[in-house]
Every structure is written in C-alpha cells, then in structure tokens.
Amino acid sequence: MKVSLVHSGRTLRFSHLDATLARLLLMAPGIAREAASNPVERGRLLPKPSDDDDLNHEWAEFVEPGLEKLFLSAADQVARDMAGVDMCPDGGGIAVDVPLDHADAWLNCLNSARLALNTRHAFDERDMAAELPQIIENERDAALFQIHFFGILQECLIARLNP
Amino acid sequence: MALATPDIEEKTRDLLDEPWQVVVHNDPVNLMSYVTMVFQRVLGMPRDKARRHMLEVHHKGRSVVWSGAREQAECHVEQLHGHLLLATLERATP
Numbered sequence: 001m002k003v004s005l006v007h008s009g010r011t012l013r014f015s016h017l018d019a020t021l022a023r024l025l026l027m028a029p030g031i032a033r034e035a036a037s038n039p040v041e042r043g044r045l046l047p048k049p050s051d052d053d054d055l056n057h058e059w060a061e062f063v064e065p066g067l068e069k070l071f072l073s074a075a076d077q078v079a080r081d082m083a084g085v086d087m088c089p090d091g092g093g094i095a096v097d098v099p100l101d102h103a104d105a106w107l108n109c110l111n112s113a114r115l116a117l118n119t120r121h122a123f124d125e126r127d128m129a130a131e132l133p134q135i136i137e138n139e140r141d142a143a144l145f146q147i148h149f150f151g152i153l154q155e156c157l158i159a160r161l162n163p
Numbered sequence: 164m165a166l167a168t169p170d171i172e173e174k175t176r177d178l179l180d181e182p183w184q185v186v187v188h189n190d191p192v193n194l195m196s197y198v199t200m201v202f203q204r205v206l207g208m209p210r211d212k213a214r215r216h217m218l219e220v221h222h223k224g225r226s227v228v229w230s231g232a233r234e235q236a237e238c239h240v241e242q243l244h245g246h247l248l249l250a251t252l253e254r255a256t257p
Binding site for chain 1: 190191192193194196197199200203237240241244245246247249250251252253
C-alpha cells in the first residue's frame, strides 16, 4: 500500500491496494452502521456517561440520538467517498481517495468499525498486542486483521491532520 | 397555617456550583495518537499535556482530564463520546 497526497494536497490517496484489502476497507461503513442496531456493539459506541441512573436516562433520551446521527452520517460519507472505487483498475493496484475535508468522517467511521469488531469478538489487550496470524483461517482472525488495517489508515490520516 | 417554603433554589444552586470532573478510561482499541489529538481538539490541551493525559489513561486506566461546572462537563463528555472515547462525568473528590 502506498499513501500519497494528490489533487493539490486536498486528498489523501491509499493506492496499490490489492483486492482483499480494498474489500475489507469497503466493509467499514457497513460495520459501523450495523453496530448501531446491535445492542452489545451499540453499548460500546454509546456508553453510559455516569453511575447516576437519572443522568444516564436523560443522556439516552437527549444526547444519544445526536451521537448516533453523527456516527451514521460519518459512515454514509465514507460510503459515498468509496462509491467510485475501481476494483479492477488497469495496471493493477486499487486506489481509494480520502478528501481531507472528509477526514473526520473517515476517522469516525474507521474507529466505529474497529470498536464494533473489537466488541463483537471480545478482543482484549493481549489479543490486540499479539502478532497477526500468517494465514487468516476464520472470521475472528479476519476481524483482528481489519482492526489493525483500519488503525494503520487512521494513523495516516492523523499524521496529516495533527502533524 | 403557613406552609414551609422548601429550600429548592438554594439546593439547586449548590448542585450546579459543585465541581464535576471528566474522566477518560482506557480501552484496547483507541490509538494513542488519536486520543492525543482528541484531547487537543476537544479540551484545548497543548500537545505535551494531551500526551501526558493519554499516557496516564494508558498506564493507569483512567485520567481526570477536566474539572469544573457540571454543564460544561456534560458538554465535554458528549464531545469525547462523539470521538468514541470512553468518558464519564463524576463529582469531583474534595
């Protein structure tokens, strides 16, 4: 994978992706959206703000809807940005362009997907620090790989946004 | 017979004046660089301070990142949640 700035520095391009990496990336908005309707994953994306039941109840009624809308709109933006990705480019190597104006939406969507996958498979600190398997044999291995891959993409965006 | 006037206004004022703190909790997913950036953006911390608090979250499991009035504390927690950090608000310990 290569990372470069294109379009007069207004776009970050992830290029030379193979089909597998591109497909895994294309899944990110869907994972983030599904988390909103999965009770366990939703609990991580929308955690309780305190030990106070009254405050938590008010939070759920007045604050959570806005947060959920934020997460879903970020996922939608990323999906729109990836809608035109050419999965069979001439010369090989798939490219995904991230307009830097949309970088916050990408960070949000990638993070939501990472947290959702982590919650879904209950990875702990040890799992996260372990070496990735050489061969991905099951859904759990694939999810761990996605978490790390999306994290690399996040780091690239953060390096550009917060040098 | 006159009814006693409840001391509502005084208690409400005390509750609002009581200091609250915003606590960020560790999780195995959020990137250190991301947490640092969020502290800078949401809480206006300079980078060095943001990094210190990030490391405190990482090593000690939690860090008090802000304290003050409850309304502002709620606003900060909402913003931190918007960035997918684990944050809570609690009454500041004296």
